[in-house]
Structure formats: C-alpha cells, structure tokens
Amino acid sequence: MGCGACNDEKQTLFNDVKRYKRQIETAINSHKFDIGNQSFQQKICKENGLPDLSIAAAWIELYKTFMICLAWQMEPVKNKKMSKNAPDRSKYLCLPYEILQVWRTHVLYTKNYSDFCLKLTENRVNRIDFIPPIQVWKFCSIDKLQKNFNQNKEFIEALSGLDKESIKSLFIFQSAYLKNTLSFNLIDGSETFNLITSRIEAEFKKGGGIFAMQARDINSLKTVSEAMDKLIIQCINLEVLPPPEEWRVNPDLGAAGKNKALTFQNIQLPQNFAFFFARHHLICIQRANIYIDEYKKYLYLSLVTKTEQTPSEEVDQVWHYHISYLQDYQVFSSQKMGSDFFHHNPSDGTTEDDVKYRGVYDNTKSALQNFFGSVNRYAWPSTQIRFSQSYRWFSHPDFIRKTSAWNNVQIAQKQTVRTTYLGYGCYVGCGWYAGRYGCTYFIGCGGIGYGCGLGWGHYGCGIGYRYGCAAYFSGCGGFSSKLLLL
Numbered sequence: 048m049g050c051g052a053c054n055d056e057k058q059t060l061f062n063d064v065k066r067y068k069r070q071i072e073t074a075i076n077s078h079k080f081d082i083g084n085q086s087f088q089q090k091i092c093k094e095n096g097l098p099d100l101s102i103a104a105a106w107i108e109l110y111k112t113f114m115i116c117l118a119w120q121m122e123p124v125k126n127k128k129m130s131k132n133a134p135d136r137s138k139y140l141c142l143p144y145e146i147l148q149v150w151r152t153h154v155l156y157t158k159n160y161s162d163f164c165l166k167l168t169e170n171r172v173n174r175i176d177f178i179p180p181i182q183v184w185k186f187c188s189i190d191k192l193q194k195n196f197n198q199n200k201e202f203i204e205a206l207s208g209l210d211k212e213s214i215k216s217l218f219i220f221q222s223a224y225l226k227n228t229l230s231f232n233l234i235d236g237s238e239t240f241n242l243i244t245s246r247i248e249a250e251f252k253k254g255g256g257i258f259a260m261q262a263r264d265i266n267s268l269k270t271v272s273e274a275m276d277k278l279i280i281q282c283i284n285l286e287v288l289p290p291p292e293e294w295r296v297n298p299d300l301g302a303a304g305k306n307k308a309l310t311f312q313n314i315q316l317p318q319n320f321a322f323f324f325a326r327h328h329l330i331c332i333q334r335a336n337i338y339i340d341e342y343k344k345y346l347y348l349s350l351v352t353k354t355e356q357t358p359s360e361e362v363d364q365v366w367h368y369h370i371s372y373l374q375d376y377q378v379f380s381s382q383k384m385g386s387d388f389f390h391h392n393p394s395d396g397t398t399e400d401d402v403k404y405r406g407v408y409d410n411t412k413s414a415l416q417n418f419f420g421s422v423n424r425y426a427w428p429s430t431q432i433r434f435s436q437s438y439r440w441f442s443h444p445d446f447i448r449k450t451s452a453w454n455n456v457q458i459a460q461k462q463t464v465r466t467t468y469l470g471y472g473c474y475v476g477c478g479w480y481a482g483r484y485g486c487t488y489f490i491g492c493g494g495i496g497y498g499c500g501l502g503w504g505h506y507g508c509g510i511g512y513r514y515g516c517a518a519y520f521s522g523c524g525g526f527s528s529k530l531l532l533l
Contacts, residue, residue, distance in 0.1 A: 057201075061201075061202075061205035061206075063119070064115070064116055064119045064202065064205060064206055065205070065206060067115065067118070067119040067122060068115050068119075068206060070169075071115070071118070071166065071167065071169060074166040074169075075111065075115065075166055075167065077166070078162065078163050078166055080107065080153070080156070080159065080163075081156075081159075081395065082395065084395060084397070085100060086393075086395040087103075087107075087152070087153075087156070088100045088103040088104055088107070089103075090152060090393060091103040091106065091107070091148065091149060091152055093437070093439065094148075094152065094438065094439045094440055095148055095439065095440055096439060096441075096445065103149075106145050106146065106148065106149045107149055109145070109146050109149075109203065109207070109217070110146050110149040110150055110153070112203055112206050112207045113142065113146060113199065113202070113203055114150075114163075114167055114175070115167065115206060116199075116202040116203065116206055117134055117139055117167075117175060118164075118167035118168045118172075118175070119131075120132065120133070120134050121134060121168050121171060121172055121175075122168070122169070122171075134175075136176060136177075136178055136183065137183050137187055137191075137195070138195040138198070138199075139195075139199065140177075140178070140180045140183045140184075141183065141184075141187075141192055141195035141196040141198075141199055142180075142196070142199055142223070143217050143218060143219075143222075143223045143226075144222075144223055144226035144227050144230065144442060145217065147180045147227065148440065150177060151177075151179075151180070151371060154177050154370055154371060154373055155367055155370060155391055155393055156391075156392060156393065157370065157388060157390045157391050157392065158390055158392060159392075160174065161173050161174055161388070174373055174377065174388075176373050176374050177371060177373045178371065178372055178373070178374075179323065179327070179368070179371050179372070180227055181227065181228065181230070181323070181327070182323075184224065184227040184228050185228055189224070189265055189266055189268065189269050190265070190266075192220075192224065193220050193265055196218065196220050196223060197218075197220070200214060200215075200218040203218075220265065221265065221268055224265070224268050224272065225268065225271070225272055225275075225442075225443055226442040226443065226444070228272045228276065229272060229275055229276060229279070229442055229443040230327075230440055230441065230442040230443075231279070231326075231327060231328065231329050231440070231441050231442075232327055232328050232364065232438055232439070232440050232441075233328065233329055233438065233439070233441055234360075234436055234437065234438055235437045235438070235439050237329075238284065239282055239283065239284065239329045239330075240441065240446070240449075242282040242284075243278075243279050243282045243329075243446050244446055244449045244450055246278055246279075246281070246282055247278070247446050247447060247450055248450045248451060248452060250278070251450065251452045252452075257271065257274040257275055257278060275443055279329070279446075280326070280329075282329070283325075283329055283330065283331055284331065285331055286331050286333060286334060287333075288331070288333040288334055288337060288425065290333065290336065290337075291336055291337055291339075291340035293312075294308050294309070294312050294344070294419060295419060295420050295421075296308045296418060296419060297417060297418055297419070297420065300418070304351070307347070307350075307351065308347055308418075310383075311343050311344070311346060311347040311350075311383070312340070312343055314343055314346075314379070314383060316339070316369060316375075317369075317372045317375045320339070320368070320369075320372075321335045321336055321339055322335075323368075324338075324339065324364075324365065324368050327368065328364060334425065337423065337425050337426055338361045338362060338364070338365050338425075338426050339365050340423075340426075341359070341361070341362050341365075341423055341426035341427065342358070342362045342365035342366060342369070344415060344418075344419065345358050345362050345366075345411070346383070346384065346389075347418075348411065348414050348415070348418065349384075349389070350383075350384055350385065351418075352414060354410075355407055356407065356410075356411045356414070357404045357407040357408040357410075357411050358411070359408075359426055359427045359428060359433055360428075360433060360436040360438060361425075361426045361427075361428075362426055362427075364438060366391060367391075370391055376388075376389075401434065404434075405430055405434060408430055408433055408434075409430055412427055415427065
C-alpha cells in the first residue's frame with residue numbers, strides 16, 4: 048500500500064507549484080525566445096536534425112514547464128508546513144536529452160536567458176546555473192540519476208497540461224541515459240562521423256560485440272555506454288599539430304598591451320576544460336588546445352578594440368562551451384572582461400545578418416594579423432568556409448540510423464526483449480512528432496511498450512502516433528515480438 052501521508056505532502060507541493068505558475072504566468076507569457084522570426088526554433092531544429100519546427104516548439108514548451116518548477120524551488124517558503132530543497136544541479140539536470148538541448152541552446156542567448164530567468168524568479172535570480180549535462184550524467188551514480196530523473200518527471204506531470212502517458216513516453220530513463228552520456232557536437236558530414244558510422248556497422252555485422260547486452264537492468268547501461276563511448280573515441284583522428292606558441296604581440300602596443308595579452312593567454316578555464324571540449328567535439332586534444340588558444344585571442348581583441356568581433360565556427364564552439372559553465376563564465380566576465388556578463392547572441396539567420404557578419408569576420412582576421420602578426424589557419428578558415436560550416440549535435444541513435452544495416456532494415460536480433468540490448472530499439476530514444484510524444488523515425492525510437500503506432504512499412508520504427516514505438520504489430524517496434532528493430 049502507498050503512504051497516504053507522503054502522497055498528501057506531494058499533492059501539497061504540486062498544488063503550490065501550480066499556484067506559483069499562475070503567479071508568474073503573465074510574465075512568462077510575455078517572454079519571447081527570439082524577435083518573432085522563429086530563429087530560436089530554427090536553431091534547435093538545425094543543431095538537432097529536426098524536420099519540423101513544431102517539434103522544437105514542443106521541446107521548448109516542456110523546457111518552460113520544468114523551469115517554472117525549478118524557479119518555484121527558489122521562491123521563499125510561504126507555507127510554514129512546507130519545505131523546499133535548494134536547487135542542485137546534480138538533480139535538476141537529470142532530464143531527457145531533448146529538454147536539455149533546449150536549455151543548452153538557451154544559455155547561449157545570454158541576454159534573453161537572463162530576461163527569462165528574472166521573469167521566472169520574480170527578479171530574484173538573473174541566471175539559473177547550468178553546466179554541461181555530461182558532467183552530471185557521466186559522474187553521478189546511475190541509481191541517483193534515475194531517482195532524480197523520476198522526481199523531475201513527477202514535477203512536470205503535475206504542472207504540464209499533457210497527459211501522463213505522453214510524458215512517460217519521453218521520460219524513459221534508459222533512453223535519456225544513453226543519449227546524455229553519448230552526445231557530441233560535430234561538423235555535419237565530417238570524416239569522424241563517417242568513421243564512427245562504419246565502426247558501428249562493423250559491430251552489427253559481428254553479431255554481438257558491444258550490442259550483446261544480456262540484461263536490461265539500469266546498472267548494465269553504464270557498461271554499454273562506456274563500451275560505445277570507447278568505440279566512438281577511438282575514431283578521433285590523431286593528428287600531429289603544432290602546439291600553441293607564446294603570443295607574439297605587435298611591439299607598437301607597448302608594455303601595457305603586452306601584459307594584457309599575457310594575462311589573456313594564461314586565463315584559467317574550468318577544470319579539465321580542454322579534455323571535455325575535445326571529447327564533446329570529437330577532436331584530438333592538440334586541436335582543442337589550438338581552438339582554445341585562439342578563443343583567448345578573440346576575447347582579448349573584443350576587450351582591447353572595444354568593437355564587435357566575429358569568431359570562426361571553431362572558436363565559437365569554445366565560446367559556447369565556456370558559457371555552458373554558466374557560473375564560472377559569469378565570474379570570468381566580471382574579472383577579465385570588465386562587465387557583469389560578456390554577452391553572446393547568435394545570429395538570427397537572416398540574409399542581412401549573414402552579410403553583416405561576413406564583413407565583421409574579415410575585420411576580425413585583419414585585427415588578428417595586426418595584433419599578433421599571423422592568423423592560425425587551423426582555427427580561422429576562409430570567409431567562404433566559415434559561413435558554410437554547420438555544427439550539430441549527434442547522439443548515439445544518429446550514428447546508428449546512418450548505417451546501411453538501419454537503412455536496409457537489417458538491424459535485428461532474434462531474441463526476446465529481455466535478452467537484447469536496446470530492445471533493439473527500446474533504449475535508443477524517444478521524441479516528438481506531429482504534436483505527439485512517442486518514438487519516432489525522425490527523433491529516435493525506444494518506448495518500452497506504451498502502445499503501438501503507425502508502422503514505417505512493415506517494420507518497428509515508424510512515425511509515433513501516440514505512445515511508444517511505432518510498430519506494425521504490438522510491442523517494442525518489431526515485425527513480431529521476437530524480431531526487434533532499432
């Protein structure tokens with residue numbers, strides 16, 4: 048039997064969250080994520096390979112719902128009978144990958160994010176803290192992750208207007224664990240991506256390997272994730288690149304300019320920053336150090352010239368990663384950049400923006416030449432290349448769906464779901480399509496039997512119509528209960 052007192056206490060909390068939502072509803076509804084051109088949704092779609100703006104809109108709505116729950120925890124307790132736990136990143140970052148992707152993107156719109164947090168907290172907090180989610184998902188115990196994940200689900204269920212079964216189809220812990228521990232930001236179509244795909248293809252053809260998991264308990268997920276992570280990391284091209292050199296600053300800058308440059312070259316970034324940046328972008332540590340060094344030059348130019356500068360895509364990725372350590376970045380801004388916050392605001396994607404920033408980028412490269420005597424070719428490509436590059440996030444289903452085995456509908460293992468890793472599909476991921484939760488061909492597959500949907504041909508992974516894996520028959524995406532597809 049359930050604990051009646053515990054349930055009453057929970058209901059009291061949830062009712063108070065709803066009260067808080069009503070209290071800030073007008074302010075939150077007035078917040079715009081962009082200037083009305085859907086550029087924020089477009090960025091989420093572009094960087095996550097989403098086919099439809101409605102999917103991004105759904106992710107954003109869930110993000111807003113959770114952030115209201117989080118802001119409620121920051122409100123002083125009004126009911127003496129009620130207690131609130133102070134927000135803890137190791138708890139509140141235990142969310143589905145899809146919600147975290149919106150949050151990760153939002154912090155990059157630094158002014159907009161600050162405005163949102165102030166409205167959420169009734170001007171108490173100007174930036175709710177954030178760190179790269181992998182710092183939580185990789186290093187917390189899997190039991191603790193699942194506990195926090197389920198608690199966050201309960202809060203969203205209590206506040207969201209969606210039915211519980213819809214939310215369940217997104218809050219599948221196995222899926223979230225694999226996506227959040229195996230996600231990488233790469234240039235679309237890179238050689239590394241193609242190499243990873245070929246290695247995974249080889250694993251499928253072996254008929255076992257890292258996919259031969261014989262249990263479905265959550266603790267076995269850590270072993271699977273680590274095996275896949277090892278395979279992916281082995282695909283990084285070990286280049287021989289020159290290390291960053293001591294900066295050669297233009298003598299005309301004088302002693303003060305040289306000292307300032309030396310200060311910026313020696314800026315301390317968060318602990319193990321280069322290692323994590325390299326892993327998240329699947330580049331060797333030597334290349335990561337070059338990008339980081341050029342990012343420091345970019346910061347230096349921004350400060351001393353007091354004019355707008357445009358980074359390369361490579362340098363911009365370092366900037367993004369630095370901002371994602373939000374608290375550390377705020378301290379850095381006040382101590383080194385002479386402002387409360389050194390703001391970052393992505394382009395809105397218009398033609399006018401493109402023309403403008405091409406010119407600014409050329410000016411930035413000229414400034415590098417003037418101040419340092421050279422432009423590092425590894426980090427500052429030509430203007431044409433710079434504005435044709437496209438970074439996006441890939442999680443492990445993205446690699447798998449690129450294999451010929453996937454495309455030929457050959458990824459299958461004739462075992463029951465109890466003895467098959469991924470359920471061949473049950474842990475891969477869930478998403479949203481056409482305004483409904485579920486496991487979809489586009490976003491990922493992986494519900495654990497929350498019904499069946501429209502089949503993609505005769506096979507398991509299709510367009511999720513309601514809850515769970517789309518399947519021609521019932522069960523977790525498959526032609527039958529013993530032929531389970533990714």
